[in-house]
Amino acid sequence: MDGSYSIIFIIIGSIVALFFLLYVLPVNLWFTAQLSGVKINLLNLVLMRLRRVPPSLVVNALITSTKAGLNLTSNEIETHYLAGGHVNNVIKSLISADKANIPLDFKLATAIDLAGRDVFEAVQLSVNPRVINTPPVAAVAKDGIQLIAKARVTVRANINQLVGGAGEETILARVGEGIVTTIGSAVSHKEVLENPDKISKVVLSKGLDSGTAFEILSIDIADIDIGDNIGAKLQTDQAEADLKVANAKAEERRAFAVAYEQEMRAKAQDARAKVIEAESQIPLAIAESFRSGNLGIMDYYKMQNIQADTDMRESISKPTNGNKDKK
The missing domain is CATH 3.30.479.30 (Band 7 domain)
Structure with missing residues (x-):
């Protein structure tokens, strides 16, 4: 029984070792590359594994570019992958540009891809506006x-x-x-x-x-x-603006006229007050003339008669309402 277990462990270990060896040494990829005319040695594929670059991606890109007549190296493709580029997109764009006679080299294609633009879409847009x-x-x-x-x-x-x-x-x-x-x-x-x-x-x-x-x-x-x-519209707006300005100026002039009228009325009232004040001094002056002997009683009566005669003439000269109607 122990011998049979040992044989089983040996077989399982051999299978695991074989799979590990085939993983580390991608012989199938190397053989496929040789059949496709891509010159790459097995050591480079092993070093790609150590640099965490998928050998299948590089080999397939080299096979596609070689069949399309492009002269690319594994080092260029690996460098672009490590820089964060899209290898398959770049290869497709180079092939499309070559078939459409559009001047595009690998350096420019990788620069466009690393700049964040879709280089394959750009080539398609150059072919189909x-x-x-x-x-x-x-x-x-x-x-x-x-x-x-x-x-x-x-x-x-x-x-x-x-x-x-x-x-x-x-x-x-x-x-x-x-x-x-x-x-x-x-x-x-x-x-x-x-x-x-x-x-x-x-x-x-x-x-x-x-x-x-x-x-x-x-x-x-x-x-x-x-x-x-x-x-x-601009002319209408300008006319409305001019009208508002004219109205404002007219209102300003009206307000000035009203203020001036009120000022004149105030001056007239002030003049009337001065006349009334002056007339109030006449009786005092007459009384003073009586006391001083400058005015006699007969002189006063004559003055009253003259005043009454003047008032009568003024009332006669003024037409009454009835006279106006008759005229």
Whole structure:
């Protein structure tokens, strides 16, 4: 029994050792690489295991690139993997670019991949351009009419500008700015409606794709709608503002006139008070003249008769209400 157990343990240990040896020494991968024309030695595959690089990933990438006619080394692929890159994505992008005659080398592809962009999608976008729809852009022509335009921008990826180049938001912002400038410089909104391609020509001539990760192929005006009459609204608002200013000035003048009238009334009342005060001094002056002998009683009566005669003449000269009716 002990002998049979020992044989079983030996067999199990041998199987485990064989699997471990095959794991450490990926002979099958090495054999596959040799059959595919990829020159790589078994020691490099063992060192990849020690550096925690999947040998299958490197070998498969080398086989794919070699069959596609690309000249890559295991060291380049391993370095890109250790840097955190997407090896399979880079290999696919290099093959697609080579088939489409797009200049793209391994160094640039890895730089684009490590920059956080999808290099394979960028190559596909360079082969198959994409259409970007701009949001409605509102602008006002010189005649005051507002126009609302929508554009379709056809772009393709600029491989050499993918690292550090601006994205779609910059393209949309620049195209919108170009549309506003073109419409704003038009003398009449009818001019823009009659020739919408004028916007495309002017915007394209500005080189809006400079410094971006895209190359603008065309800008097509999809739709133009007439908005509000901004000029009329501004004139209306200005007229209302002028009216308010005029009303304020008129109210100021009216308030000044009222204040001046009140001031004149106050002065008139003050003058009447002074007259009354002066008239109140007459009896005192007459009494004083009596006491001093400067005025006699007959003189006083004569003065009273003259005053009564004057009052009578004034009452006769004034027409009564009955006389007015008869006239």
